[in-house]
Amino acid sequence: MSPLFRRTEKKPPAERVVTLIGKPGCHLCDDAQVVIEKVCGEVGASWEKKDITQDEELHRLYWEQIPVVLVDGAQHDFWRVKEERLRKALTG
Numbered sequence: 001m002s003p004l005f006r007r008t009e010k011k012p013p014a015e016r017v018v019t020l021i022g023k024p025g026c027h028l029c030d031d032a033q034v035v036i037e038k039v040c041g042e043v044g045a046s047w048e049k050k051d052i053t054q055d056e057e058l059h060r061l062y063w064e065q066i067p068v069v070l071v072d073g074a075q076h077d078f079w080r081v082k083e084e085r086l087r088k089a090l091t092g
Contacts, residue, residue, distance in 0.1 A: 011072070013043040013090045019070040020049045021062050032067040032081040039086045 018036055022029030033049065040047045052058045052066055062068045065078035071089050 010092075013045045016045040016090050017072055018045055018047040018076075018086070018090070019073070020047065020067055021052055021058055021070065022049070022067040023052045026066060028079060029067040032069060035081045035083050035086065036069065039083055039090065043087060043090050045090050 018040055020029065020032055020036055022032065036047050039045070050058060052062060062078070067078065067081070068075060069077040069081050069086070071086075076089055077085065
């Protein structure tokens, strides 16, 4: 069977990791953090914050999109984080 049609087993929220990539002084990053803290707290997922000014590779990849949200290392969203969409990604 083609890898495109294989179903991958979904991880429970407690095994998921949300990463917020942003920079100090970014009001959109602060807004995104509020949503991430709320959703992760409700579903039991963990989250981390990475500073784009401290990592050249993150800066190169995401500078024009911050804040960027990754779920398990894959890009989920940028600029604005929607609470319902993040919750669905973690629990759906």
